[in-house]
Amino acid sequence: MLGTNLIEIKNFHVSYGKKLVLKNLSFHVKAKECLTLLGESGVGKTTLLRCIIGLKRPTNGEIFVEGENVVEMDEEKLLAVRKKVAYAFQNGALFDSMTVFENLALPLTEHTQLSFQTIKKRVKKELEEFDLQGTEKLYPSELSGGMKKRVGIARCMMLKPKVILYDEPTVSLDPYNTANLVKTMLKLKKKGTTSILVTHNMSVAMQISDRIALLSEGKIVAIGTPETIEKDYNVLLKNFMKGIKGGLSYEKISH
Amino acid sequence: MIFFINYLKDGLKFFKGFFSLVTLIFSELFKRPFYYQLMIKNMYDFGYRSLFIVTAFAVSTGYVVTLHIGLSLEKYGAKLYVSKIMIISLFAEISTVLIVFILAGKIGSGITSEVGSMKLTEQFDAFKALGISPVKRVIIPKVLACLIIIPILCIISSMISLLVSAYIGKLYLQLDYIDFLARALRTPKLGFVIFGFFKTMVFAFFIAITSCYYGLNVEKGSYEIGRATMRAIVVSFMLIICGDFVLTGFYYSFIHFGVENVRN
Numbered sequence: 248m249l250g251t252n253l254i255e256i257k258n259f260h261v262s263y264g265k266k267l268v269l270k271n272l273s274f275h276v277k278a279k280e281c282l283t284l285l286g287e288s289g290v291g292k293t294t295l296l297r298c299i300i301g302l303k304r305p306t307n308g309e310i311f312v313e314g315e316n317v318v319e320m321d322e323e324k325l326l327a328v329r330k331k332v333a334y335a336f337q338n339g340a341l342f343d344s345m346t347v348f349e350n351l352a353l354p355l356t357e358h359t360q361l362s363f364q365t366i367k368k369r370v371k372k373e374l375e376e377f378d379l380q381g382t383e384k385l386y387p388s389e390l391s392g393g394m395k396k397r398v399g400i401a402r403c404m405m406l407k408p409k410v411i412l413y414d415e416p417t418v419s420l421d422p423y424n425t426a427n428l429v430k431t432m433l434k435l436k437k438k439g440t441t442s443i444l445v446t447h448n449m450s451v452a453m454q455i456s457d458r459i460a461l462l463s464e465g466k467i468v469a470i471g472t473p474e475t476i477e478k479d480y481n482v483l484l485k486n487f488m489k490g491i492k493g494g495l496s497y498e499k500i501s502h
Numbered sequence: 503m504i505f506f507i508n509y510l511k512d513g514l515k516f517f518k519g520f521f522s523l524v525t526l527i528f529s530e531l532f533k534r535p536f537y538y539q540l541m542i543k544n545m546y547d548f549g550y551r552s553l554f555i556v557t558a559f560a561v562s563t564g565y566v567v568t569l570h571i572g573l574s575l576e577k578y579g580a581k582l583y584v585s586k587i588m589i590i591s592l593f594a595e596i597s598t599v600l601i602v603f604i605l606a607g608k609i610g611s612g613i614t615s616e617v618g619s620m621k622l623t624e625q626f627d628a629f630k631a632l633g634i635s636p637v638k639r640v641i642i643p644k645v646l647a648c649l650i651i652i653p654i655l656c657i658i659s660s661m662i663s664l665l666v667s668a669y670i671g672k673l674y675l676q677l678d679y680i681d682f683l684a685r686a687l688r689t690p691k692l693g694f695v696i697f698g699f700f701k702t703m704v705f706a707f708f709i710a711i712t713s714c715y716y717g718l719n720v721e722k723g724s725y726e727i728g729r730a731t732m733r734a735i736v737v738s739f740m741l742i743i744c745g746d747f748v749l750t751g752f753y754y755s756f757i758h759f760g761v762e763n764v765r766n
C-alpha cells in the first residue's frame with residue numbers, strides 16, 4: 248500500500264465571505280505517512296483539516312480521499328468518509344451533556360454491534376492509554392483543558408480510523424502527556440495509520456513526521472522530509488521559531 | 503421604509519430556512535438509526551418540567567373564566583350554560599392556543615439555547631466528524647418529542663381546567679358536579695375536539711421547527727443565543743397567532759359549515 252496517495256488535494260481555494268484564506272493549494276498524503284503542517288496562527292490550517300472531512304466546502308478545487316472526491320459528496324456519503332478519517336478538534340469539541348465514558352463510547356455504540364461489556368473495556372483501555380483513568384463518570388465541564396484535549400483525541404481513535412487529522416494535539420498538554428501522546432501517535436503510525444498533524448511544537452513535528460509542509464499566507468512555501476526542511480529552509484524555520492512575524496515567507500524576510 | 507424592507511428580508515430568509523429544515527428533517531426521518539431513547543428523554547424533559555406551569559395556568563384560567571362567565575350568566579338565569587361555554591372556550595382557545603404560548607416560551611426557548619450553544623461549541627461538527635448525523639440525533643428527537651408532548655400537555659391542561667371549573671361552579675354557582683361535567687362532555691362535536699387536537703399539533707410543529715431553526719443559525723458568539731431565543735419565541739407566537747386565525751377560519755368555512763352546531 249505504501250506509496251499510493253491516500254489524500255490528494257488539488258488547486259484548492261477556500262474563503263470566508265470575501266476573505267480568501269487558502270490559495271491554490273496542492274499536495275498529497277501517502278498511505279501510512281505522517282504529514283505535518285507548520286504555519287502561523289490564522290493561516291488556515293484548521294480550515295484545511297475541516298475541508299478534508301467536508302465540514303467546510305472549499306470555494307474551488309478538489310480533495311480526494313482514497314480516490315473519491317470529497318467536495319462533490321452529499322452529507323450522507325460524507326458520513327461514511329468520516330468513519331475512515333477522524334478529526335481531533337482543536338478545542339476537543341466534547342459533548343457536554345454526556346460523561347467522558349459516553350463521549351468515548353458514542354462512536355462504538357453508533358457504528359458497531361459490540362456488546363456493552365466490550366465497549367466498556369475498549370473505553371477503559373483508551374483512557375489508560377491517555378492517563379485518564381477514573382474520569383469515566385465526569386462531565387466535560389469537570390475536566391481541565393488538557394484533559395478535555397486528551398479525551399477528544401481518545402474519542403477520535405475509538406473507531407480505529409485509517410486517517411487521523413490532529414489539530415494542535417499537544418497544545419495545553421504538560422511535557423509528560425506530550426511525550427505520552429507522541430508515543431501513542433508513533434504506535435498508531437507503526438500500525439499503519441495515516442495522519443496529518445498541525446502543530447506549533449517543532450520537536451513533536453521532527454519526531455513523527457515523514458514530511459513537513461510550511462504554510463504561509465495561504466500557500467505552501469516548502470514541503471519535504473524533516474531533514475531537508477531543516478537543512479534547506481533553515482532560515483525560515485529559525486525565523487518561525489524566533490517568532491518573527493511573516494517568518495515563513497521569503498519575501499517578507501529578504502530585507 | 504428601510505426598516506420595513508429589512509423585516510421583509512428577514513421574513514423571507516426565515517421561511518426559506520424553515521422549509522429547508524423541514525425538508526431536511528423529512529429526508530432523514532425514515533432512515534436508520536432511530537433514536538427512540540433520546541426522544542423519550544426529550545419528552546420527559548419537555549413534559550415533566552412543564553407540568554407545574556401548565557397546572558398553574560390551568561387552575562388559574564379555570565377559576566377566572568368560570569367566575570367571569572358564570573356570574574354574568576347568573577344574572578340572566580342561564581348559569582347552567584357555564585359548562586358548555588367553558589368547554590368550547592377551552593378547546594377553541596384556552597387549552598389549545600394560550601397554553602401553547604406558554605409552552606413556546608418554556609420549551610421553545612430551551613431548544614433554541616441548547617441547540618445554539620451546541621452549535622457554538624462545535625458539537626454539531628463533532629457529531630458529523632464522528633459520522634453521526636446531528637439532524638437525526640439532535641433535531642429530530644426534539645421535534646418529535648414536541649409533536650407528542652405538547653398536545654398531551656394541552657389535554658392535561660384542559661382536563662384540569664374543566665375540573666377546577668366544575669368545582670368553582672359548585673362553590674359559587676351552586677351547580678352540581680356531575681351534571682356540570684356531563685353537560686360539558688356532551689357539548690362539543692367530535693370534529694371540534696379533533697380540530698382542537700390537530701391545532702395543537704400544528705402549533706407544536708411551529709414551535710419545534712422555529713426554535714431549532716434559530717438555534718442552528720447561531721454562529722458568532724454567545725451574545726447571539728439570547729437574541730436567537732427571543733426571536734424564536736416571538737416568531738413562534740406570530741406563527742401560532744396566524745395559524746390559529748387561518749385554521750379556525752378554514753374549519754368554520756369548510757368543515758363545520760355554519761356556527762350552529764356549537765350553539766346547541
Ligand SMILES: Nc1ncnc2c1ncn2[C@@H]1O[C@H](COP(=O)(O)OP(=O)(O)OP(=O)(O)O)[C@@H](O)[C@H]1O
Nearest residue numbers: 263264268286287288289290291292293294295337
Ligand atoms: N467561521 C469563520 N468565519 C470567518 N473567518 C474565519 C472563520 N474561521 C476562520 N476564519 C478565518 O480564517 C483564517 C484561518 O483560520 P484557521 O482557524 O484555519 O487558522 P489556523 O491556521 O488553524 O490558526 P491557529 O493556529 O490559530 O489554530 C483566519 O484568518 C480566520 O480569521
Ligand SMILES: [Mg+2]
Nearest residue numbers: 292293337414
Ligand atoms: Mg487552528
